[in-house]
Amino acid sequence: MISDARVLQPEFIPSEVKHRDAEVNTLSSVLRPLTDGNRADPAFLYGPSGTGKTCIAQFTVERLREQVVDLNYQYVNCWEDYSRFKTLYSILDGINDTIDIHRQSTPKDVLLDRLRDYTGPPYVVILDEVDQLQDKRLLYDLYRIQNLTMILIANKETEVFASVDDRLSSRLTTATRLHFNHYSNSELNSILTDRVRWGLDPGVISDGQLSQITSKAAGDARIAIGVLRNAAQRAHENNLDIISDDVIRNVVPETKSEIQQKTIDRLTTHQQALFDIITEHGTIEPQPLYDEYENRVTDPKTKRTLRNHLSKLEHYNLIEAEGNTKARVYRAQA
DNA sequence: CCTGACAGCCCGGGAGAAACCA
DNA sequence: TGGTTTCTCCCGGGCTGTCAGG
Structure with missing residues (x-):
């Protein structure tokens, strides 16, 4: 029945891609300076899930790597590595510069200094689900690294730019934007x-x-x-x-x-409890939600923390939050 | 009432220094 | 002295209180 299970896996990257020629070509031309050993301007890929953003980014960089003699690249999923530290660590890991900082107690921001000191071949970093990055200022820091080329991936264009400060967004407006539509x-x-x-x-x-x-x-x-x-x-x-x-x-x-x-599954038990309650009710107001949460969970967290969790759930598109002020209602995703 | 920005607290854990021991 | 244990400091990250604003 199954002759090659690999090609059915979500992370499989085919050796040729279909129906995304335009996107591949655009991204390739953005990345062209790399063939001369220069950094390229950032590219920003956005669109709904399952439209090939991650695949095309990796495919294009892979293909470039076959042509260019010397090129480093690293894929970072900002959902998993959402903190400044983890993202930087992951980026440094791509150039094998983490051997001696497997630890936490390295002086502040030594990771960024490391990256600044990087003098190797052009380095392409794919930041997937970049809207999940909790501190977007990191993008600004990365932008200023010589020799570092960023490919940013997110679902919604606005999610990224809304929470980015002006210095960065003015620079990112020059980034080439590629919109991915649903496949027919x-x-x-x-x-x-x-x-x-x-x-x-x-x-x-x-x-x-x-x-x-x-x-x-x-x-x-x-x-x-x-x-x-x-x-x-x-x-x-x-x-x-x-x-x-x-x-x-x-x-x-x-x-x-x-x-x-x-x-x-990536949520904590507390976050899952909140999610469960909201899905069971369909819609629910804050106070009943807090009450029910306290009933359901041993060792409940404070309201303040719940608000953190709830905004995270909303950010993950697992729930919707309606109404900014006292008319707030939490709603399960359709 | 409820939210979200901000700042501060605490905890776990690694590293290097200091203290200790044979 | 050299090796081992303890101490102290620092970091990231989760959690919480405060507070202005709707």
Whole structure:
């Protein structure tokens, strides 16, 4: 059934990408100075999830690396490394300059100094989910590093620029912006067709079934590929020779909640409790929310901390917060 | 009432200095 | 003396109180 599981994984980067020629070309031309050993202006990739931002960034840099003799690059996910320290650490890690600072008690901002002292070949840093970075001033510091080229990735353009101070935003306005739209159904279809050809045995899934998957994916390649992967896995577990319509139908909602669950798993128990209460109620006012939280959790945190958690949940697009002032209502994401 | 910016507190943990011990 | 344990300091990060503002 499955001949190559790798190509069905979300982090797989194909050796050629489809339907993003324009984006790849634009990004390549932005990065062109690197071929002469110079730094390139920052690029800013934004658009909804599953539209290929991360993939195209990595693909383009990889391809450039094959052409350019000397080029360092590092992928940083700012969701995981959301603090200034972690992001810097991760960036330094990309040039193997962290051997002697595996520790915390290094003098303040020695990490940034390190980076300033970097004199190697051009260094490209991909900052994914950059809107999750808690201290955006870091971007300004990074911008001023010689020889460092930034590729920023986020869902919404405004999320990043809103919380950035003026010095940086005036500079970032010159950054090349690339907007990624949802894939059309036929684009998704051809992406899936490739994955099927590379990853599955011939004949296990029909064209009609692929269309069935893409129509459920709403332009999100991550969902489409995830459904394909789960369907193949499920069919394999059930000892089926081919993927049945039933399997696909069952696996669609599972895959969607699986993707959200990945986000939820990264939350602390307190954050999860808040999230659970809000989802169960649909909408809820602050006070009842606090009350219920206190009932549900041993060793509850203070209201102040809950507000921190809630704004984080909102930032992660797990909940919505309506009304800025006393009419505040928390609402589960549709 | 409720929020969000700001600042300060505390905790865990690493590092280097200091103290201790054979 | 050399090796080992303890002390002290510093950092990042989570949490909280305060406070102005809606």
